[in-house]
Amino acid sequence: MEQIKSNINKIDIKCDNLSSPSTNINHIKNATNNITGVSTNLNNEIIDFISNIEVNIPENGGIFDPDNDERNLFGGDQGALIQNIEEFINDAKVREIISKYYPDYTDEDLELLFSRMSSVGCGYIASINTLFQEYLFHNEIDFYNRFAFPPYDLALDETTGKVYKDFNYEYLFLDFFLYYAKNKEGFNTIEEVYGNQEDIISGDLAVNGDDTPVEGMNGAISIYNMLNTFQEYLEEKGIDVTVTSWLDIWYALKSRNEYASDISKFDKVVAVIRESLKEGKQIVVSDSHFNLYYPYDKDGNGLLDDIAYSDVGGHALTVVGITDSNQLIVSSWGHEYVIDITDCLITSVTIIEYNNFSDLDI
Numbered sequence: 001m002e003q004i005k006s007n008i009n010k011i012d013i014k015c016d017n018l019s020s021p022s023t024n025i026n027h028i029k030n031a032t033n034n035i036t037g038v039s040t041n042l043n044n045e046i047i048d049f050i051s052n053i054e055v056n057i058p059e060n061g062g063i064f065d066p067d068n069d070e071r072n073l074f075g076g077d078q079g080a081l082i083q084n085i086e087e088f089i090n091d092a093k094v095r096e097i098i099s100k101y102y103p104d105y106t107d108e109d110l111e112l113l114f115s116r117m118s119s120v121g122c123g124y125i126a127s128i129n130t131l132f133q134e135y136l137f138h139n140e141i142d143f144y145n146r147f148a149f150p151p152y153d154l155a156l157d158e159t160t161g162k163v164y165k166d167f168n169y170e171y172l173f174l175d176f177f178l179y180y181a182k183n184k185e186g187f188n189t190i191e192e193v194y195g196n197q198e199d200i201i202s203g204d205l206a207v208n209g210d211d212t213p214v215e216g217m218n219g220a221i222s223i224y225n226m227l228n229t230f231q232e233y234l235e236e237k238g239i240d241v242t243v244t245s246w247l248d249i250w251y252a253l254k255s256r257n258e259y260a261s262d263i264s265k266f267d268k269v270v271a272v273i274r275e276s277l278k279e280g281k282q283i284v285v286s287d288s289h290f291n292l293y294y295p296y297d298k299d300g301n302g303l304l305d306d307i308a309y310s311d312v313g314g315h316a317l318t319v320v321g322i323t324d325s326n327q328l329i330v331s332s333w334g335h336e337y338v339i340d341i342t343d344c345l346i347t348s349v350t351i352i353e354y355n356n357f358s359d360l361d362i
Contacts, residue, residue: 061165062133063075063129063132063133063167063331064133064320064331064336066336067164068164068167068334069335069336071157071164071166072333072334072335073164073165073166073167073169073334074331074334074335074336075125075129075132075169075318075331075332075334075335076125076128076129076132076167076169076170076172076173076331076334077125077169077333077334078117078118078121078122078124078125078173078333079118079121079333080169080170080173080334081094081114081117081118081170081173081174082111082114082115082117082118083118085110085111085114088110088114088170089107089110089111093149093171094110094170094171094174097171097174097175097178098110098113098174098178098190100175100178101178101179101181101182102178102182102189102190102193104189104190105190109190109191109194112194113190113193113194115194116193116194116195116217117173117174117177117217120217121173121177122286122315122316122317122332123221123223123226123284123286123316124173124176124177124180124226125169125173125316125318126223126284126286126316126317126318126331127176127226127227127230127284127352128169128172128173128176128230129169129282129318129331130282130284130318130352130354131172131234131239131354132151132167132169132172133282133318134282134354135151146237146238146239147171147172147175147237149168149171150168151167151168152165152166152167152168153165153166153168154166176230176233177217178193179229179233180217180226180229180233181193181217183229183232184229185217187217193217194217195217222286222348223284223285223286223316223348223350224243224245224348224350226316227243227284227350227352228243230243230352231243231352239354240354240355241352241353241354241355242352242353242355243350243351243352244350244351244352244353245349245350245351246268246269246272246273246348246349246350246351249272249275249276249351250268250271250272253271253272253275259271266341266342269341269349270322270326270341272349272351273319273322273328273349274322276351277319277321277322279353281351281352281353282318282319282351282352282353282354283318283319283349283350283351283352284316284317284318284319284348284349284350284352285316285317285319285328285330285339285348285349285350286314286315286316286317286347286348287314287315287339287344287347287348288312288313288314288315288347289311289312289313289344290311290312290339290340290343290344291307291309291310291311291312291339291340291343292307292308292309292310292312292330292332292337292338292339293306293307293308293327293337293338293339293340294306294307294308294337294338295329295336295337295338308335308337309337315332316348317330317331317332317337317339318330318331318332320336323338326341326342327339327340327341328341
């Protein structure tokens, strides 16, 4: 069993650079000239969201609210920065974050960096999703004080006239990505971070002959190690978390319950995921060569046969829930999907628990 544990914790992933579905929602971030009288549980003296039209509280709640799927906000999207480069390249907060790590950067550097993040960012996005999911059930002002930006801006859906929370995934994604580059990879320049991304953009595959990624952030990092670095990142912000591999959870679960001696790995993983979700813990999984299904039965035959992406390469996802038939509801590229775990190995399942969250010192 120890050998199995070692293999699972060290399996590498390399995220596929898949395009996220487009959205036709026309939203306005930081629309300070459009709405007034916003009723929000954030302190308006600290965060002046929007002005000019009286509105009610936002219609969507936490990040995994079903309303967020059509807005590409159902968790973070690793491609959001490059897909909206005109918005983010001149964003003051984006430039502030990058300057903190790499002050000597150019606009060209930003495009290449954002492209690299889109290519390999799935594990980082899956990690930060856990924080956003946890924080929306606790103190949003605490988030602002720790990260120097609010967890969301208010935005106006011009089609419906309703206000919704536009979560600031991109800022935390960028900050954690560069933290990893600087503190774990030891990259001293922004060019080292994006590496051969220019070759990838031009169509040349930036890998060695043995299919291992070459210079630059490559995403070939186990989710267990990724979340351990995320734990260090959060500890510097004064946030206490515990990261645990699924096997450690399984051993604890087995000692408290009676299970058949020949229980399969599949059943073990399902038991761990169900128990962790029941206890309010956050879960990140990674695998490769699996299908992502839309979260509905299009043909009405009881099967999830409407495939969103087939034979997905190495990819990490945040687990939102599990169905009665043991299908995982997951977040990826800002949308809700389903994985049929009978069709995949689930090479890595890692649990992250936020400890004594409401008692944190600000």
